[in-house]
Structures are given as structure tokens and as C-alpha cells.
Amino acid sequence: MICPNCSGKNNQSANFCHYCGYAFSEEERQASYNETVYGKIDKARKAADIVTLKVITDSIWFRILSIAVILALGIWLRMGGVHGFRLESSDDYEIQYLEETDTYYLIAEEEEVPLRFVLPYGTKRIKVRELDEDEDVVSTENYDPDEGFTLSVSGTNHYRLSTSNGKKTTGSIQLYLYQEED
Numbered sequence: 338m339i340c341p342n343c344s345g346k347n348n349q350s351a352n353f354c355h356y357c358g359y360a361f362s363e364e365e366r367q368a369s370y371n372e373t374v375y376g377k378i379d380k381a382r383k384a385a386d387i388v389t390l391k392v393i394t395d396s397i398w399f400r401i402l403s404i405a406v407i408l409a410l411g412i413w414l415r416m417g418g419v420h421g422f423r424l425e426s427s428d429d430y431e432i433q434y435l436e437e438t439d440t441y442y443l444i445a446e447e448e449e450v451p452l453r454f455v456l457p458y459g460t461k462r463i464k465v466r467e468l469d470e471d472e473d474v475v476s477t478e479n480y481d482p483d484e485g486f487t488l489s490v491s492g493t494n495h496y497r498l499s500t501s502n503g504k505k506t507t508g509s510i511q512l513y514l515y516q517e518e519d
């Protein structure tokens with residue numbers, strides 16, 4: 338703290354100025370403390386104490402809101418809200434996933450790869466398009482989600498898969514397949 342008498346710089350906890358011996362008053366010491374990081378944290382903590390957790394949890398609106406949030410979350414989870422369309426790991430392949438483009442790179446043991454998916458809620462159909470290097474569609478197939486299917490490693494082509502609930506597209510991923518070299 339700064340001495341008001343001689344302007345000397347003193348330790349935060351000083352009772353007296355060690356240059357001129359001036360005795361700091363309680364108010365001066367408190368004001369100086371309030372300017373420190375610790376003093377600011379203390380002040381913020383006191384302000385936060387005014388709105389205590391008890392006041393919040395006792396509020397009827399908080400309780401109504403809590404129940405509403407829990408109910409909404411339950412419904413959302415049951416509708417498959419957490420998982421979109423994604424590939425599941427399997428012994429038949431190794432997965433590399435690039436999140437930015439929702440693209441999977443699979444290193445498969447065999448040329449025909451049985452795929453395992455997590456499907457969005459209410460999936461009625463999986464559409465599989467095979468594309469060449471120029472993103473031109475080579476072939477299109479539709480699969481029943483209960484059937485399961487295999488895709489084959491086919492040179493430089495890749496696949497784009499999308500799920501539909503019968504009305505609209507619910508998810509899509511890109512897939513590059515490679516066969517493991519012995």
C-alpha cells in the first residue's frame with residue numbers, strides 16, 4: 338500500500354510505513370486490500386452469497402423448470418436425440434473419423450465389408466450412393482435398416498450414406514473403404 342504521508346510503497350499487510358513510520362488506519366488498510374485480487378474475489382463472493390442456492394432451489398419456478406427440463410430431456414433421449422447417424426466399430430474394420438466433414442475412413446480386412454451403424458430414431462430407409470472421384474454418382478441402392486448390408490472396396494470410389502424416416506433425411510455420412518494390405 339502507498340503511504341499517504343510520504344508516498345512510500347509498503348507491503349500489503351503493513352501496519353506502519355517503513356519509510357516514515359506513519360500508522361495506517363483500518364480504513365486505509367481495508368481500501369488497499371479491496372484493490373488486490375484477493376479483495377476483489379472476496380467482494381464477488383459476498384455479492385454471490387446474496388443469491389444463495391437455497392433461495393433458488395426453494396423457488397417454485399425453479400422446481401417447475403427442473404421438472405420441465407427433465408421431462409423434455411427424457412422425451413428427447415427416447416426420440417434418439419443423442420445419436421445421429423454414425424458408424425459403429427466392428428472387428429471387420431478399423432475406423433478413422435474426420436469430424437469436420439463427417440467422413441469415415443475404413444481399413445477393412447476383407448473386400449466385402451459388413452457395416453454396423455447407430456441409426457437416428459425412426460429410420461425407415463438407408464440410401465447408399467457410390468460416387469467416383471469427381472463426386473459423380475455411380476450407383477444408388479436403398480436398404481431396409483433391419484436388413485444389414487455390405488459395401489465393397491472399389492478402387493478410388495467412395496460412398497455417401499443417408500438415413501430417412503420416410504419423410505425427410507435424418508442423417509448422412511461419407512465413407513471411404515480401403516482393404517488392409519498383407
Ligand SMILES: [Zn+2]
Binds near residue numbers: 340342344354357359
Ligand atoms: Zn510514509
